[in-house]
Amino acid sequence: MTVVVLLGAPGAGKGTQAELLAERLGMPHVATGDLFRAAVRDGSPIGLEARRFMERGQLVPDDITIRMLLDRLDQQDATNGAILDGFPRNGAQATALDDALRERGDRVDLAVNIEVPVDELIRRMSGRWVCTDAGHVYNESTNPPRVPGVCDIDGSPLIQREDDRADTIRARLDLPLASLREVIDHYARAGVLRAVNGLQPIEAVADDVLAVVAGEPKRTDA
Numbered sequence: 168m169t170v171v172v173l174l175g176a177p178g179a180g181k182g183t184q185a186e187l188l189a190e191r192l193g194m195p196h197v198a199t200g201d202l203f204r205a206a207v208r209d210g211s212p213i214g215l216e217a218r219r220f221m222e223r224g225q226l227v228p229d230d231i232t233i234r235m236l237l238d239r240l241d242q243q244d245a246t247n248g249a250i251l252d253g254f255p256r257n258g259a260q261a262t263a264l265d266d267a268l269r270e271r272g273d274r275v276d277l278a279v280n281i282e283v284p285v286d287e288l289i290r291r292m293s294g295r296w297v298c299t300d301a302g303h304v305y306n307e308s309t310n311p312p313r314v315p316g317v318c319d320i321d322g323s324p325l326i327q328r329e330d331d332r333a334d335t336i337r338a339r340l341d342l343p344l345a346s347l348r349e350v351i352d353h354y355a356r357a358g359v360l361r362a363v364n365g366l367q368p369i370e371a372v373a374d375d376v377l378a379v380v381a382g383e384p385k386r387t388d389a
């Protein structure tokens with residue numbers, strides 16, 4: 168089986184790319200968040216275990232997450248492999264996943280990092296403005312108002328919420344980016360890291376990811 172780990176910072180478009188890649192390769196997109204929700208919904212023993220932590224607002228321990236992942240990899244549609252999205256999130260998890268896969272004779276075959284510079288991540292995530300009268304939502308890049316700072320519909324002033332401000336987003340990215348760096352370094356040492364340029368349009372990124380997975384790396388060096 169081919170196990171592909173898709174990596175990218177928040178805002179890099181990782182989820183979208185995982186969906187596209189899964190569709191094109193005919194392999195399941197295994198997102199950790201979906202696994203948790205499915206396990207809890209199905210009331211499986213491991214789902215009940217995970218729920219105990221989630222209900223207390225705690226992180227699900229790595230060993231439970233990994234057992235869920237391995238169960239998922241055992242399902243029929245994952246015979247040829249799977250695309251992992253959302254795990255591992257740090258170096259310790261990457262090591263634990265390696266160990267668990269090795270026990271069953273598997274490995275992470277490829278880790279594909281969708282590279283997007285921090286400033287661009289911030290630009291993508293911080294362009295949200297809402298109008299003060301009715302909460303109409305605008306985005307500087309994808310859906311700008313006709314007149315900057317004014318709602319097209321009711322003419323009320325647009326404001327940016329604290330959460331959507333560039334400095335807030337930059338601070339919020341520090342931790343995930345540091346963790347992502349650990350994971351990237353882990354797979355670089357293992358010799359399975361590839362990078363694609365995440366600044367391109369979605370379809371072009373998907374083409375590059377597919378080319379990398381198909382063994383025709385078009386590298387933009389990490």
Ligand SMILES: [Zn+2]
Pocket residue numbers: 298299300301302303318319320321322323
């Ligand atoms: Zn409005």
